[in-house]
Amino acid sequence: MSRARLTREQIAERSALELPDGAYVNLGWGIPNLIASYVPADVTVYFHSENGILGMGPRAKPGEEDFDLVDAMKVPVTLLPGGAYFSQDDAHVMTRGGHLDICILGGLQVSARGDLANWRVPGAKGAGGIGGAMDISVGAQKLIVTMEHTAKDGSPKIVSTCSYPLTAIECVDTIITDVAVLDVTPEGLVLREVAPGFTPEEVQALTEPKLRYSVHVPVMALKPR
Amino acid sequence: MTYRIIAEHIYRAIRDKNPEIAKMTLREKVFPTIDAVVADIPDGATIMFGGFGGAGFPNNLIQGLARQGARDLGVISNNCGTGEGELGILFKNNQIRRVVAAFPGPGAKYFQEQFDAGKIELELVPQGILCERMRAFGAGIPAFFSPVGVGTEVARGKEERLIRGKRYILEQALGADYAFIRAYRADHMGNLIYRKAARNFNPIMATAAKSTIVEVEEILATGALDPEAIITPSIFVDRIVQAPGKRYV
Numbered sequence: 481m482s483r484a485r486l487t488r489e490q491i492a493e494r495s496a497l498e499l500p501d502g503a504y505v506n507l508g509w510g511i512p513n514l515i516a517s518y519v520p521a522d523v524t525v526y527f528h529s530e531n532g533i534l535g536m537g538p539r540a541k542p543g544e545e546d547f548d549l550v551d552a553m554k555v556p557v558t559l560l561p562g563g564a565y566f567s568q569d570d571a572h573v574m575t576r577g578g579h580l581d582i583c584i585l586g587g588l589q590v591s592a593r594g595d596l597a598n599w600r601v602p603g604a605k606g607a608g609g610i611g612g613a614m615d616i617s618v619g620a621q622k623l624i625v626t627m628e629h630t631a632k633d634g635s636p637k638i639v640s641t642c643s644y645p646l647t648a649i650e651c652v653d654t655i656i657t658d659v660a661v662l663d664v665t666p667e668g669l670v671l672r673e674v675a676p677g678f679t680p681e682e683v684q685a686l687t688e689p690k691l692r693y694s695v696h697v698p699v700m701a702l703k704p705r
Numbered sequence: 706m707t708y709r710i711i712a713e714h715i716y717r718a719i720r721d722k723n724p725e726i727a728k729m730t731l732r733e734k735v736f737p738t739i740d741a742v743v744a745d746i747p748d749g750a751t752i753m754f755g756g757f758g759g760a761g762f763p764n765n766l767i768q769g770l771a772r773q774g775a776r777d778l779g780v781i782s783n784n785c786g787t788g789e790g791e792l793g794i795l796f797k798n799n800q801i802r803r804v805v806a807a808f809p810g811p812g813a814k815y816f817q818e819q820f821d822a823g824k825i826e827l828e829l830v831p832q833g834i835l836c837e838r839m840r841a842f843g844a845g846i847p848a849f850f851s852p853v854g855v856g857t858e859v860a861r862g863k864e865e866r867l868i869r870g871k872r873y874i875l876e877q878a879l880g881a882d883y884a885f886i887r888a889y890r891a892d893h894m895g896n897l898i899y900r901k902a903a904r905n906f907n908p909i910m911a912t913a914a915k916s917t918i919v920e921v922e923e924i925l926a927t928g929a930l931d932p933e934a935i936i937t938p939s940i941f942v943d944r945i946v947q948a949p950g951k952r953y954v
Contacts, residue, residue, distance in 0.1 A: 530832060531757045531905050547759060547952055548903040554758040559901075567936075568757065568783075568905045569840050572833030576853060595856075607820050607827055609784075609808035614859065615833030618852045649856035 485658035486675050486702075491626050493518045494700050495584060495656045498624055499525050503581040504574075506530070506616055508598075509553060510586035511626040526562075528580055530571045530612040535563025552612065575612065576619040583620035585613060587627040587655070589642045592689035594652035594664035596625060597644035610647075617648035629657035629686050636688040638662070638669070659683050661700065668692055673700045717745040734895050735924060735945045739769040742918055742946040746770060746883065751779035751803070753839070753910040754792060755886040761903035762791045763887040765920045765948035770885075771798055779803035781839070781881055783832065783906060785816035790953020792816070801825065805879065807832035831859060836909055838879035843912025843941075851876045884914035887950070888937065891921040892928065895942030896935045904936065911941040918944040 486494070488511050496518035499505060506528045507515055516538070519525060527536040529551050536551060537558035545556035559565075574580055589597040596617055600608040617623055631637055638655060654672075655662045660683045661673040671680055671693035680693045718726030726741055736742040743766060746752070752770075756762030771794045778801050785806055786793030795801050796815035803826045809816050819825045830838070831853050841849055850873035854860050864875040886907040889900035897919060899907060911917045924947050 529902070531760070531902050533902055546901065548761070548901040550758040550760055550902055552758060565899075565901055565904060567836075567908045568832070569836035569909045572836050576833050576837075576851075605821075606817050607809045608829065609806075609810060610829050610831050610859070611808040612832040614831035614853045614857065618855075646857040648853075 483677050485629070486700075487658075489514060490702055491656055491658055493702060494661065495624060495626050496520065497701070498584075498654065498656075499523055499582060501525070504528055504534070504579065506575065506580050506583040506620070508583070508585035508613065508616070512584040512586060513553065515584060515626075528571070528574060529557075530568065530575065530616070532566045532568055532571045533557070533559065533563065534566070534574075535560045537563070572612070572615050575615045578619050578621060580616075580620055582622045582624065583616045584624045584626060585616065587625040587637065587652075589637050589639050589644050590625050590627075590652050590655050590664075591642045592638075592640055592664075592669055593650055595642050595649045596623075596647045596652050597642040598625070598647045600645045602644055613647050617651040620651070622653045623651050624654045624656060625652050626656045629659045629683075636686060639688045659686060662691070665692075671697055673698050675700055676702065721745070734943060735893055735947075737946075739765050739920070739946055739948055740772065742766070742944050743769040743773050746773060746775045748775050749777045749779075750775060750883060751781065751881040753881045753884040753886075753906075753914055754780060754782040755884070755905060755907035755910050756791060757783050757905040758902070759787070759791075759952060759954070760901070761887050761899070761905050761907055762951075762953075763885040763918075763920050764791060764951035764953065765946075766885040766918060767792060767795060768951075771795055771800070774798075774800070776800050777802045779805075779881075781805045781835075781879065781910075783807050783835065784810040785813035786810070787812040787953050788814055793953075799824075804828070805830055805835070807835050829859075834859075834876055835879070836906065838876055839906075839909045839913040841876075842878035842880040843909070846878060848875055848877045850874065879913065881910075881914045882916065884910035884917040886910055886917060886919045888919050888921045890923045890925055890930065891919060891942070891945050892925045892930050892939075893945075894927045895919070895939035895945055896927075896930050897921070897937035897942060898930060898934055899936055908937045911937045916943045917941055918946070920946050920948045922950060923947065
């Protein structure tokens with residue numbers, strides 16, 4: 481039985497399956513930024529960028545960059561037919577006002593009740609920065625967090641209570657990691673899927689709060705590689 | 706007594722014996738040079754700077770302010786420069802004391818140096834709330850309740866209220882003495898259009914400062930812009946200067 485955890489690309493591939501046809505979507509930094517490449521062929525979604533773009537297309541080809549058309553990570557991108565430009569306040573009318581169907585952000589910690597910490601590691605040098613994550617977390621119709629299941633030192637990133645500075649409280653709906661898909665419910669965390677080669681008990685051992693799961697937890701459907 | 710801010714540059718130019726500016730009419734907004742348009746920015750002023758992700762920064766005005774040398778400035782901006790580029794030069798020159806920002810940024814070398822040395826007073830604000838606080842100021846709303854930051858360190862010291870069963874915190878409107886912005890085209894009245902994602906914070910800031918100074922790629926005759934396409938109407942613009950866009954990596 482394979483024990484390898486999913487790669488960042490595989491987490492992105494699995495996350496892309498959460499996107500319904502026609503959804504308006506914001507993708508954050510890190511793993512979420514990889515998801516656009518894995519949207520299934522029969523699904524069309526519209527990407528939002530908080531600097532004032534809706535209908536954002538792929539990265540601009542080398543030589544075709546327009547540096548007035550960049551995403552939130554400063555990368556030159558393109559605009560698809562039907563796309564629109566607007567100001568930063570209108571971009572956040574969309575985030576905070578609940579107009580975006582799905583937002584996918586990276587995470588440092590997620591708590592059992594769906595609190596998210598993703599903007600600052602305690603004790604880190606420098607001033608830190610919040611960016612748009614707090615507005616996005618509060619306003620998303622559905623918030624998915626993608627991250628590795630455990631920190632580099634092996635400690636759980638899915639915790640009973642976040643010890644890192646919070647981005648927003650009770651905001652996360654789904655967590656997709658390198659070993660599992662979990663949903664935050666009023667009854668607690670529910671284990672929806674496990675990565676190939678992992679058992680629910682093994683996922684539980686890597687998770688601080690108690691997980692609820694059925695007798696047969698499905699294995700994530702991923703392309704063989 | 707209402708003080709017409711539009712005449713301020715004339716008054717100051719006469720006082721400072723700057724004949725080129727002093728001969729401008731009261732309604733004239735187009736300035737001849739970058740240095741002339743920032744000449745009277747006083748020490749201690751609070752200034753908003755547009756720009757995001759390398760696009761829409763008023764880099765010529767920033768360079769002009771670096772040459773002009775005003776000190777003890779307050780800055781309201783999404784981020785704090787990239788190396789010496791964008792706002793970086795003002796931090797390098799030790800011209801800035803106070804910062805309100807959403808994401809000072811990993812590339813903000815000179816900001817970080819000054820911040821680590823304890824020379825900068827910093828208020829970190831969620832990006833959408835930074836927008837909304839300025840929008841509120843420009844619209845005459847002194848404060849508003851917001852769900853963003855509830856239960857986080859952003860809520861510290863702010864009034865919290867339960868409205869229809871949900872928790873909100875009170876955010877204060879945010880204004881400034883000046884807004885330095887970048888647009889694509891202006892007409893002589895000060896109507897503005899922007900280009901693609903270079904619009905970002907610029908139109909909001911234009912509404913929230915006592916005096917808005919805009920650098921543009923091109924200045925057209927009044928009436929040359931399509932009224933249906935104007936993003937910032939001229940009432941929000943006080944001074945205009947033509948300068949080619951500059952970009953920093």
